[in-house]
Amino acid sequence: MRLISHKLLEGQNSEELMAFSRVEGTSLSLALNLKLKPNPPSPWLLVHFHGGGFVAQTSKSHENYLKSWSQELTVPILSVDYSLAPEAPFPRALEECFYAYCWALKHCHLLGTTAERVCLAGDSAGGNLCITVAMRAASQGVRVPDGIMVAYPATLLTTYASPSRLLTLIDPMLPLSVLSKCLSAYAGTEAQTSEEGKGKDSSSTAAPGNGTPQSQTTQDQPLHMEEYPDGFQPLRTEQLTDTKMESSPVNRNPYVSPLLAPDSMLKSLPPVHIVACALDAMLDDSVMFARRLKGLNQPVTLCVVEDLPHGFLSLLQLCKETQEASDICVAKIREVFKQGQERTDEDAGSATGGTGQETERSNGAWTRNTDGEELAAGDGQSR
Numbered sequence: 001m002r003l004i005s006h007k008l009l010e011g012q013n014s015e016e017l018m019a020f021s022r023v024e025g026t027s028l029s030l031a032l033n034l035k036l037k038p039n040p041p042s043p044w045l046l047v048h049f050h051g052g053g054f055v056a057q058t059s060k061s062h063e064n065y066l067k068s069w070s071q072e073l074t075v076p077i078l079s080v081d082y083s084l085a086p087e088a089p090f091p092r093a094l095e096e097c098f099y100a101y102c103w104a105l106k107h108c109h110l111l112g113t114t115a116e117r118v119c120l121a122g123d124s125a126g127g128n129l130c131i132t133v134a135m136r137a138a139s140q141g142v143r144v145p146d147g148i149m150v151a152y153p154a155t156l157l158t159t160y161a162s163p164s165r166l167l168t169l170i171d172p173m174l175p176l177s178v179l180s181k182c183l184s185a186y187a188g189t190e191a192q193t194s195e196e197g198k199g200k201d202s203s204s205t206a207a208p209g210n211g212t213p214q215s216q217t218t219q220d221q222p223l224h225m226e227e228y229p230d231g232f233q234p235l236r237t238e239q240l241t242d243t244k245m246e247s248s249p250v251n252r253n254p255y256v257s258p259l260l261a262p263d264s265m266l267k268s269l270p271p272v273h274i275v276a277c278a279l280d281a282m283l284d285d286s287v288m289f290a291r292r293l294k295g296l297n298q299p300v301t302l303c304v305v306e307d308l309p310h311g312f313l314s315l316l317q318l319c320k321e322t323q324e325a326s327d328i329c330v331a332k333i334r335e336v337f338k339q340g341q342e343r344t345d346e347d348a349g350s351a352t353g354g355t356g357q358e359t360e361r362s363n364g365a366w367t368r369n370t371d372g373e374e375l376a377a378g379d380g381q382s383r
Contacts, residue, residue: 007039031063052125065314146270150275183251274303
């Protein structure tokens with residue numbers, strides 16, 4: 001785990017936390033300036049689960065935007081490191097994230113917060129873990145977070161085909177081979193091509209014209225292919241139709257694919273804010289998940305940013321568009337934290353009709369309200 005805080009808050013410089021961070025096996029890193037005078041504890045706590053397809057990345061690799069979020073929100077952030085697949089398939093990551101969430105609630109005084117409002121945030125695989133940790137908390141009688149903000153979340157880890165998933169055929173950020181490997185690794189199954197399934201050597205190809213297997217050495221591979229981990233290289237065009245993922249009941253487990261969760265589990269979720277991107281292969285999954293929550297009258301918002309790919313949070317310094325998309329995420333998290341105050345104001349006055357209405361319009365983004373209309377940013381016209 002990694003504790004990130006722009007300001008030093010009471011409890012973060014306690015000897016108890018220092019001792020805990022030094023205990024072997026705790027894996028708690030502190031991104032704090034202990035030389036500062038501690039400020040009063042924050043009433044808010046953000047628990048973050050990183051993305052990376054369940055197979056890669058750490059809290060450190062997401063620290064660039066988390067530090068910015070901590071500064072903008074003035075909130076301590078506990079970013080959780082979890083065991084990665086395929087060495088640690090489902091349910092290891094979920095169990096570790098749920099344990100970390102429970103630990104944070106119990107030891108919030110060490111994190112510089114009173115935890116009056118708690119928000120879960122994550123991107124991609126981390127978004128999946130945010131949703132499933134909240135469902136797990138509800139099922140175990142543990143305090144459910146006050147809200148969830150997920151960016152381009154993985155809500156359906158099956159081979160279901162949708163228009164947006166066709167982007168994996170041309171997407172350099174999330175090619176089909178990488179997606180299939182990640183999903184299979186987390187489920188504990190093995191993604192194969194039909195050639196591998198027939199027991200043929202995957203390192204040989206047929207020579208043109210005679211069908212004779214021809215050895216393919218490392219020198220024959222393009223240089224950029226060597227940059228990919230073993231088994232995650234993008235497939236050649238002729239291999240795309242041969243790609244398959246082993247079907248497994250695990251993929252349909254609601255704690256793996258929350259989109260397939262029964263209504264009773266989805267009704268236990270707090271308000272969910274989804275920030276998706278138009279160039280993401282998982283866009284349709286986000287839309288379908290938001291639609292399911294809306295059908296259950298659950299508070300949900302969906303914001304789709306234009307012209308950005310899957311993983312845009314890791315590209316924060318690349319261009320102003322990624323910064324603007326990150327600002328949308330921050331606004332949604334702030335909405336979770338301030339919702340308690342707004343709810344008190346609503347109780348004092350007349351309650352408004354409906355739940356989960358999306359009214360915010362941001363530059364370069366589409367917003368979807370719970371009536372299913374899409375609004376173009378800035379013009380307020382339904383499309």
